[in-house]
Amino acid sequence: MTKAGDSVSASTKGKKTGADEVILGPTGRPYQGFPTPKPLDSHGPARIIALCNQKGGVGKTTTTINLAASLAGYGRRVLAIDFDPQGALSAGLGIQTHDVETIYDLLLDTKRNPREVIVETRVEGLDILPANIDLSAAEVHLVNEVARETILARVLRKVASDYDVILIDCQPSLGLLTVNALTAAHGVLIPLECEFFALRGVALLVETIDKVRDRLNPAIELDGVLATMYDPRTLHSREVLERVVEAFGDDVLETVIGRTVKFPDASVSGMPITEFAPEHAAAQAYLRLARELVARGAVA
Template sequence: MSGGTSVAKKNDDVVIGPTGRPYNGFATPAKLERHGPARIIALCNQKGGVGKTTTSINLAASLAEYGRKVLAVDFDPQGALSAGLGINTHDMTTIYDLMLDTKRDAHDAIVHTHVEGLDVMPANIDLSAAEVHLVNEVAREMILARVLSKVVKEYDVILIDCQPSLGLLTVNALTAAHGVLIPLECEFFALRGVALLIETIEKVQDRLNPTLELDGLLATMYDPRTLHSREVLERIVDTFGEKVFETVIGRTVKFPDASVSGVPIIEYAPQHPAAQAYLRLARELVDRGAVA
């Protein structure tokens, strides 16, 4: 299957993208003269397998490609983001250690990747015990925010790869974040849980983090050859309008191949349409003002 997205010409000069809107290329962002403080973006969806980790890895690498200093926070006990960037999390300081001891130096858990400008706070299976250990803590929803406050001035963007649930870890991520990006698979059942996720975001806005914004929904695993995929994308756009990113991520086997190699797709297959799509998403985020 192809990682690209189909576009159709309308008249002679306007290109219509898969979301039904004019297909803009978005200008390459200018280099930043200084770095920080970071805008924190949580990538959330309680449904698994929708492309959260794939998006976290490749968006982070794409933003770094454009000169942004990026910290990717692996906030899923499965540790897929860490593994996808070739990080062995055995016997190393992780985000879990920082949450248990917020006085610990957050830099202890920062790993510099081979991608220039991209650092990672890794996670492993230990993080699965966090909800049990933190349930009786005072201001337990604010713990990740306290951890990230120690490094926020050093980066331009911090991306939090959330686990597929709406539990305490995800609430921590939403409380720490300035914005939310929702990867959404172009498949009918993926639509069913979005209302519950939006409700959770609104509760966090109301009770914990009034400045939290929905940055947008990213359609993933799109296959323009199937009627079902096209209909689901149309329904997403009908429901959420301009909140749906113009960039659409196609379905391709290149993503798992890149993950096995421990590198982002823009490094594994830089000319592949999927790699170009994530670079375009990075430009769109800058164009929308979600990233400096």
């Protein structure tokens, strides 16, 4: 794992200020390494983070997998929730979801013990609540339930003491499942592809988060906006990242995830990139993201 003072990526640039040199990261702010998190003396209760963006293909699942594995690598106990009927998170961690109990079963019967459905992954310290296509029927079944927006929160309350962080991989929509995730969460992480059309929809997502805060979950916070699929060689990527920083300021995380073919290769193998190609720049970026979130206080 990369330690504090990790090497500066090729996308950073130097700016002379007298005799000193300030290294600027892709976001235009001074680059800083984040310290390696200290081991925890005990575990729990978990801080719940929803990874949310109603646009698909922006890196939510990739980020959930690799952030979860990175945090587990730093000694945190992590539970990943696959909350997308496509089941990509489960597949990306090599979990079989055919003819098994899933998060859908827990939503329909909140009296059940979630520990009976949680599956251990091959990554030490990382467990998952899997999902499959059955979850697509959840909104129909839940629409007439009392306090239907809080059902996931009631499920996770039973296992929160077992983990340090719970990451929810939301589906690309702003429907009832996503509202459940936002109601259960303490914080929201928004993966945002460095592409113009991805930027357009963020205002609607922020509006939804504000409505959930106002009506259902006053404690929810924006933990950060994570720029993904960044290509420093293209003017378009650089301009979009500049606009994101202008719009969100310090809420934009300093860590930026670059575009690489290693991500789909790792997904096919059912492994996080931190295990599939640990020395690759993308793996180091997710380790840095884990350290940044710990440094920001979003994770213990």
